[in-house]
């Protein structure tokens with residue numbers, strides 16, 4: 001990953017086009033600085049190089065490619081990306097760290113974002129998921145607190161494990177996510193070696209408006225690979241951009257990463273008869289009951305050419321839906337539909353969909369005008385009000401607007417799936433390394449929170465609880481505590 005700019009040098013100018021003379025470009029000593037146009041512009045522009053970083057998932061990288069449909073799904077969902085086997089829909093993908101700020105080392109233990117923008121003929125569909133099949137909280141009301149516990153203490157500015165463990169042990173629905181996070185899956189071997197999950201169960205409809213429900217899985221064709229804690233810690237110090245470079249170089253060398261895309265598909269009947277909430281984002285849908293149906297392949301074959309324009313400014317929003325995909329009926333999804341729109345308007349301003357990476361394939365015709373750049377084409381004297389009798393954009397006529405089903409959500413058993421996942425899904429090696437990974441974080445936490453955490457792990461599995469308890473007793477360093 002080196003700069004290999006091969007172009008001929010152009011004439012240097014400032015952004016107004018004023019050509020810069022060699023004397024001006026060489027020194028500002030003994031010059032009137034206010035009249036030194038080159039100094040003035042470069043210095044003032046530097047202060048404006050940054051935009052607000054994402055409040056969550058700030059560190060990350062991206063790549064581009066396509067989604068190749070291998071199995072027709074049009075009997076279930078009329079979205080264009082799922083019809084006609086062989087179809088290739090262009091995609092933009094952003095992989096990210098859940099916590100921390102830009103610049104954090106890639107291999108630090110964390111959840112990872114796995115977000116895909118599908119550029120379809122009917123607009124952009126964004127699947128904004130994680131490398132984990134579940135989310136730690138059920139209720140969007142607690143999302144702000146969850147974000148706060150993953151960020152530095154506002155007094156000291158230092159990361160502190162106390163709020164994280166305090167919160168996780170007080171919100172028992174996070175038990176399954178905690179097992180995943182502290183297993184070796186919390187330190188993937190790279191972005192191209194991790195899976196992705198929609199987590200939400202989407203409601204979709206076919207041409208006849210008939211509803212079905214699906215959770216999407218993206219399974220790395222090269223297999224899932226993780227790092228052991230020691231290796232991840234070493235790489236965090238020695239090679240902070242380990243994942244980013246690995247992905248970039250693989251694509252640059254033509255070793256394109258691919259994922260098999262599969263869906264768990266449920267009928268309305270199955271949803272009603274499930275005996276549990278299939279929309280609960282803190283739980284997975286058992287594979288024996290709802291098997292995976294392969295639908296296609298995700299291929300990443302193009303690196304970004306401009307990281308700022310194509311990665312920092314990509315706006316992935318679960319509220320970006322297309323006809324046939326209604327979104328999920330759970331409260332978390334509803335909360336997300338509000339939050340991303342607001343966060344991205346703050347970060348990129350109201351014309352964010354005019355930024356090239358966010359623009360849909362087909363030119364949109366709207367009644368919105370102007371604002372902060374990029375304003376580009378403002379549709380000139382086409383009517384900017386609706387209704388009108390001057391041939392302004394007209395809505396299409398549908399056969400009726402499908403509605404999301406209504407659901408009632410409750411907290412349910414929080415231990416059962418964590419126990420199942422620990423006992424049946426983790427490999428022997430992952431079970432062996434889990435207690436040490438937990439202790440490495442928990443040892444820096446106040447004793448009353450440690451006690452609660454140990455109880456939580458005992459509830460999941462007696463031996464796991466016991467090994468963490470012993471590990472904590474033997475842990476000598478209590479690093480991270482402020483007195």
Ligand code: HEM
Nearest residue numbers: 054056057094113114115129130135140143335336339343
């Ligand atoms: C199933 C639950 C959730 C998942 C899987 C998830 C996943 C993600 C991912 C992958 C990103 C990074 C997108 C990118 O690469 O640009 C992100 C960003 C973000 N998420 Fe979530 N999230 C979840 C829940 C929530 C909730 C409940 C809220 C708020 C109510 C929220 C608010 C945000 C915000 C504000 C950002 C930053 C958006 C931006 O500035 O572009 N998320 N989330």
